[in-house]
Structure formats: C-alpha cells, structure tokens
Amino acid sequence: xxxxxxxxxxxxxxxxxxxxxxxxxxxxxxxxxxxxxxxxxxxxxxxxxxxxxxxxxxxxxxxxxxxxxxxxxxxxxxxxxxxxxxxxxxxxxxxxxxxxxxxx
Amino acid sequence: xxxxxxxxxxxxxxxxxxxxxxxxxxxxxxxxxxxxxxxxxxxxxxxxxxxxxxxxxxxxxxxxxxxxxxxxxxxxxxxxxxxxxxxxxxxxxxxxxxxxxxxxxxxxxxxxxxxxxxxxxxxxxxxxxxxxxxxxxxxxxxxxxxxxxxxxxxxxxxxxxxxxxxxxxxxxxxxxxxxxxxxxxxxxxxxxxxxxxxxxxxxxxxxxxxxxxxxxxxxxxxxxxxxxxxxxxxxxxxxxxxxxxxxxx
Numbered sequence: 001x002x003x004x005x006x007x008x009x010x011x012x013x014x015x016x017x018x019x020x021x022x023x024x025x026x027x028x029x030x031x032x033x034x035x036x037x038x039x040x041x042x043x044x045x046x047x048x049x050x051x052x053x054x055x056x057x058x059x060x061x062x063x064x065x066x067x068x069x070x071x072x073x074x075x076x077x078x079x080x081x082x083x084x085x086x087x088x089x090x091x092x093x094x095x096x097x098x099x100x101x102x103x104x
Numbered sequence: 105x106x107x108x109x110x111x112x113x114x115x116x117x118x119x120x121x122x123x124x125x126x127x128x129x130x131x132x133x134x135x136x137x138x139x140x141x142x143x144x145x146x147x148x149x150x151x152x153x154x155x156x157x158x159x160x161x162x163x164x165x166x167x168x169x170x171x172x173x174x175x176x177x178x179x180x181x182x183x184x185x186x187x188x189x190x191x192x193x194x195x196x197x198x199x200x201x202x203x204x205x206x207x208x209x210x211x212x213x214x215x216x217x218x219x220x221x222x223x224x225x226x227x228x229x230x231x232x233x234x235x236x237x238x239x240x241x242x243x244x245x246x247x248x249x250x251x252x253x254x255x256x257x258x259x260x261x262x263x264x265x266x267x268x269x270x271x272x273x274x275x276x277x278x279x280x281x282x283x284x285x286x287x288x289x290x291x292x293x294x295x296x297x298x299x300x301x302x303x304x305x306x307x308x309x310x311x312x313x314x315x316x317x318x319x320x321x322x323x324x325x326x327x328x329x330x331x332x333x334x335x336x337x338x339x340x341x342x343x344x345x346x347x348x349x350x351x352x353x
Contacts, residue, residue, distance in 0.1 A: 036267055
C-alpha cells in the first residue's frame, strides 16, 4: 500500500519541531488521529490540519512539549502550503456509499 | 404470537424488497459495487431466503414434506447467498488490508459452501430434528459470521464517524445512519446466536426454549433499522441535524 505523504510529512514536522523522536512523533500523531476517528492511511491534508489545531496540542502537552498549540498551528500553516499526495478512501468508503444512498 | 411472527416476516420481506429495488436502481445509475452487492444481498435474503425458510417450517407442521424440503433448500441457499454478498460488501467498503481481506473472504466463503452442502445432503431437510445436527450448526455459524463481521466493522466505523463529526470532519447524519446499519446487523446476529444456542441446548437434553417471537422481533427491528439507515425519512434527518446544531452551540 502506498504511503500517505501528508501523514509522513506531518510526522517529520512534529519530530523536527519538538523533542520527540521519530517513533514518539509517529505514535503521538497516530493517537491523535484515532481520537479524531481517522486512519493514517487515508487521512487527507485538510483533515490533518484540523487534527493539528484541535486534537494534537493536548496530546503534545501531555508529553511535556512546551507551547504545543503554537507549534501545531505553525505545522498546520506549513502543511496548507504543501502539495502532498494522500491515498484517499475512494468511492467505496462507507461514508461515500452512505452519502450516495441518502435517498433525499 | 403467530400473528406477530407473520407480521414480522411480512415487514422484513417488504422492507428488504423495497431496499433491494432502490439500491439496485441506484447501482444502475452509479455503476458502483457496494450498492449492487448490498442490493443483491437483500434480494436473496428478503425475497428468497427468509420467506422460504419460514415457509419450510409452516409446511413441515402441515405435513407437506416434499414442499417443505424444496422450501428448505431454497431458504438456506437464499440465506447463504445473502450472507456471501454482504461479506463481499464488507470487503469492498471496510477492509483496508486488500490481500488479508480477500483471503478472509475466500476462506469464509469456502467454509460457507461446505457447511451449506453438508447440511443439505446430510440432514433431514426441513424437519425439526435437523436443528440438533452438527452440519446445521456449522451452516448457521458460517452465515452468522458474515453478519458478525459486517456488524463489527459498521459499529467500529460508526464510532469513528461520530468522533469525526464532533470535529466537523463528517456529517453527523452519516454517522447516525452507519450506527443504524450496525444495529440492523446486530439484530440478525442475535437471531443467529439464539438459534445456535437453542441447538446446543437441545443437543444436551436441555429444555426447548424456542420462541418464534425472539426471531420475529429481531427481524422486525432489523427491518426498521435498515429502513432508517439507507433511506431515512425527512423527519429523522431534521431531528439529527437539529441535535447536531444544538451540540455545536
């Protein structure tokens, strides 16, 4: 399965902007995604932006990272200027199927 | 009690047929597989499997052995077919690991085919005594497993969608509809568990606690949940949207 470039980019950015090592950064990001109901393989850059601003700061704070909200805001801003590939969930994702089956 | 059972069967079959027609009509327009697979499953389950299974029991009680056997075979083939198409829908919609998902579908389908053949050729088809035989249990487990897989995946995804909708990343209506579909699958799983449990009790000489109302209630509830999940009424849509807006405020 192809890597999700946006997710990889964010993990690298967290590792570079904090004292977390690679494994810790990826683990923290995965926990944040889980709390947001998202999957690392399919998450889009827009969704990552929301997770960065609304979920990740508290995750970083619990790991003793100072000024986590500002760090996350900066990473989110940088992410929005990138043109990254995401795997995407495609037309067969359950939410797309249910949207088509709306019937209204 | 018999009236309740009949009404439940009628409602389940009517809802299944209605869903099947709408889903297959949608599949013709969109050319997408999930609606085609789920629609076909409801055709086989609601138009063939479930009514034929009920008819087989009625015919056995009426002493129509030959007709009961035919209805029994049609019923079991229909139910197995429905379970198979729902398993394919699970693979298409929920399985994120392509190869492992495919291997699981192939292995489970093989089990289902073997269990179905074992039941149809080695038990007294349509009679009450076949309920305590191993092939019949294997068949029920193979079919119930498909609904359990789909139910578990849809519950899990409903929880994910609720988390997303709290952050504004998903439509709260879709999250609710996914939960309703999960509940409809849970009702079917309960009916399978009840039947398998009953078979185990009978085989061990325990009292027969068979109550058609349990299966009927499961079918009725499942039909209501399916209806709300796939084609929700406007009043329900407005209510969910209003609740979501209140939650955001």
